[in-house]
Amino acid sequence: MSSPFSVNSIAIANLRNRRKQYRLLITGIVLAIYFVATTFLFAATMFSSLKEQHYRFVGKQDAIIFNCQDAPLEELLEKGVFSEYGTAEIVGYILPDGQDIDSGFSIAKFDESAIKLAGKEAVEGRLPNKTGEIALERSALAQLRSGAEVGDTITLTLLIPDGTDFLASPVQKTFTLVGILSDKLAYLDQYGFRVPAYHDYPAAVLSADEPIAPGGKEIVNCYGYFAGSTTTSYEQLKSFCEKNGIINDYGWVNAEITRFLFFDSSNIENDNIMFTSVFFMIIALILMCAACLGIVNSFTASLESRKRQIGLLRAVGATKKQIGQIFGRETLLLAVFSIPLGLLLACLTVWAITRILGPDYVFHLNPLIIVGVAVAGVLCVMLAASIPLRKAAKIPPMQAIRDVDLSRRMKKSTVKSERDFKVSRHIAHRNLTLYKNKQLVFTAMLAASIMLLSLLVFAATPLLKEADADYGSDYRLFQRMGGPRGWFVEHEFHKPGITEQDRADIAALPTVKTVIGAKTLTVKILTNQITPYIAGISFNNYRNLPLEIIEETAPELLTNIPELLRQDYQRQEGIYEQSKTKYGYTQDYLTVECCGIDAELVEKLSPFVSEGSIDTDKLSSGEEILLIAPAEYGISIHHDSNGNIYTKTDYVLDGNKKYAAVFQNDSFHAGDALTMSLLYSDQPEQYDEEGNPKLPEEVVRIDKTVTIGAILEITAGEKNLYEYFSSSFYPQVGAIITTTTGLEALGFDRPYDTLSITLSESPDPAMEEYLETNLAQIAARTAGADLISYVAITKENKKIVYGLLIAAVALIILFFAICASMVINTLSARILASKREIGTLRAVGASEREILHSYLWQLVYMFSWGTIIGLVAELAVCRWLAVKEQIQAGITALPIWQPLLFVTLLFVICFLNVRSKVGAIFKGSIVDNIREL
């Protein structure tokens, strides 16, 4: 009985007969499927992790409708807007002592669905189940500064809503704290513009039967889960709100969409998950490209060696399509058989990596993902195989049988006979003449690879240095500035800020070594004479002196400044004079920053002293201050690419630089008396229509005359004064430094705006989490306070830098693989095609060494141009980057040995491969070599 003869049977027979030759191809296919699957599984993991994180941060609801107590909410279910909803009834608004009204939070009774949708889960204790009980979000509890724990009683001052506003008198109410909830308010705040109670996300849960204070009326928030797509459901929700008058004071629909949207979730802290996932996806994609390249190469080599078979099939009547089908079916069968292994490996890899990355990463597998990944893997393999397949199917039958391509190429080439030649070198040279195109492509590829490698090496060194950057502390707690400081009147002086208690609490945390505080405010230096040195300070930093004063004292600064800057000055001119009159200043003044820091930090500034000495006792008693006044400074004026003007101040003058003006300190000396004036107002800062500050009516002026204890330079050798201060104080010419006690003695005391925290040891992950939670809670006590974790930033920087480096290395490996496969394929194909010639050379007396040398020379020729061009180009580009200061050239040397190592390794690998191929031919007899195919 004859077996059925089909494309499949030919493909299967081919697979059986060529099992050994297909080992490389099968490896490539498994790897390609593995990497494709890994890419897709990471994408799926990223999606599910981001979704989970979104739910954890803001809750599962898709939308929140505010102030909807009068609306027929059940209609939302009937009309298919929501598939589920719940309500929260706000019964009060808590305003923590001394805080702005915007900084409080509301408390509400949630029904069961709302609890579930809003994700109000107790992380400690439980949810309230009877009157008088309350559960608070962690940051809300911190804001109260009560130090209450679960089980304690807390008394809250509540503003009671009455339906349109709050009742006139706040009400005091006592609750038992039964639970602490995970934070949602802080994340939800990023969605909408909050108005107390009437457009607020409650941060506390009361029991369902908690009554509202007499005279009050609950405000209802609705938490809903969309039944359909975001766009459709939101449009329906909008219509519903408009129909029922649920709109806010601005006429907008009083609802927020909080649904998880992949492309619109950048406001949530998901960068880490995205970065890590995308990073792994890129790596997998790069490796997939390498695997596909492997498929292309091994399949090309396989088809090359079967050219004659293809030619014969074509000669006996097989169409191009049939050729494609026969060989394509082989790859398809291999791909299908490779799926289970590739998928299994990918699942294990992604599972293991997500386990290592931590609980933020959620790896879910479902049948749809598996099918999708399998299909994508097969498609990728088929796509890679289609390149050589299309090429093979196009070969005319006679070309396949007789390789007329070579004859044609030879006929086209013009060669000149040599009368004396070294056989190996001459044959190599002639080969390269005949195969010029391949040589050109490889030269370009090698040069590009050298360029890429060198640029990566050149850029990596400064990056690595940056990853190890010293931020001066491990954590920084700081209060955000409301806006630019008023240079005429200090408005922040009495604003609530970080307290001594906060500082003490931080100092008591485990592993905390030092907590250094800084308090910053603006003061005026009163003077009878504006010197050019002082005019320069005003021009460069503070810009509150009138233009005419600067023109009189330092006209060189204004010779080339554009009209806009002039206008900017002129706008403030009037205000300066007005302020003098209004607040009774008979002298001129220069507004500067004054910073109070801890005495131990002040002592560290002694290397910067150019005159006088630092006496912390005198500073702390308010007798003396330190003044930043370098012996000289130069101002240069620059224009950016948009034509804007900006100035730069150098404290160490550069002889090659052109300065608009250079000033010598003739104004401030140690031992001089200095009158400082603090002019503050508790009224909010106001501006006129042109954006100029309005001078407040109610101000307090405190004048103090002190002695300049020491004059400080900004630089001292390699050290810079900036390194000792946080971002809230920028040490500039004219700025005043004293101790925090000194500020108090002067009557300038105010809350801290920065606490810099240093740890005694690098924290382990558990300690880091503990510290961050506690520090975040302390930060939450103050409105506008924020926490920066340099521990996390350093870790993140390292992760990013090392991630980038790994990606770069993967890219280099890919380029290496491409270059290697180009050379190996070219030479392997040439060696196989020249089998008969090798036999002939052997017959006429060439040894293996001579033939090997011929290929070694071909390698040398192939590599030389690419290496020379690549090296010259990379050195030129790297030098240019260094000159243009795009990369800090001081840190890294121009890359030379690295590209040479790359080329050498590539050369050695290619040579070893060539040697093994020639060796294989030499294993056969000369007769085997020269016998007609």
Next chain:
Amino acid sequence: MPILHCSNLTKTYPSGETAVHALRGITVSFEQGEFCAVRGPSGSGKSTLLHILGGLEYPSSGKVYYQGEDLFAYNDNQLSILRRRRFGFVFQAYNLVQELTAYENILLPVMLDKRKPDEKYISMLIELLGIEDRLHHLPNALSGGQQQRVAIARALANRPSILFADEPTGNLDGKTGKEVLSLLKYVSKEMGVTLILVTHDLNIAEQAERILTLEDGRISYDSYAQEV
């Protein structure tokens, strides 16, 4: 002493589960300057004999002596040197190196031996073979006859002692074949080179001084020794 002598040569090729016996105990000697034609039907082992005698292939058993020296006692490198200095080969399919011009192909054995070519001798060969005007062409641009002339020139470039020719006229038309054969005979006689020529063509074989006939891997006829 014969220039080339082989004793009891056998060659067996594996072919699946069976074995093909190409040569079955051949013993024969060749003298300096003789022209011997080896003939026989296809598959009789004549090409195999030529390849083994020329050191292109190893026998399964038996010895080959060149000027009394065992050929296969040499290592691969020594054998290569011997081939390029003392032997010349002419193949049916010409076997020229495609990347080298006709002239460079002729010089190949000399260059492999890292010697200066004897310009006068090479010019004489080129003139003798009538290929002066095609010297600087690549083999692909030459006709079959021209390629075979270049192959003969290459085989003689190093003044070999023995010239092995494997069906040198097999790919050529009758007229060109005759010309090539005359050339081979002429150079062998003029230069005192031993010519061992494999052919299945009786007309060609009859032009040789000595005819060896192979049948089924054995010498069935040696004109010097009459019927074996």
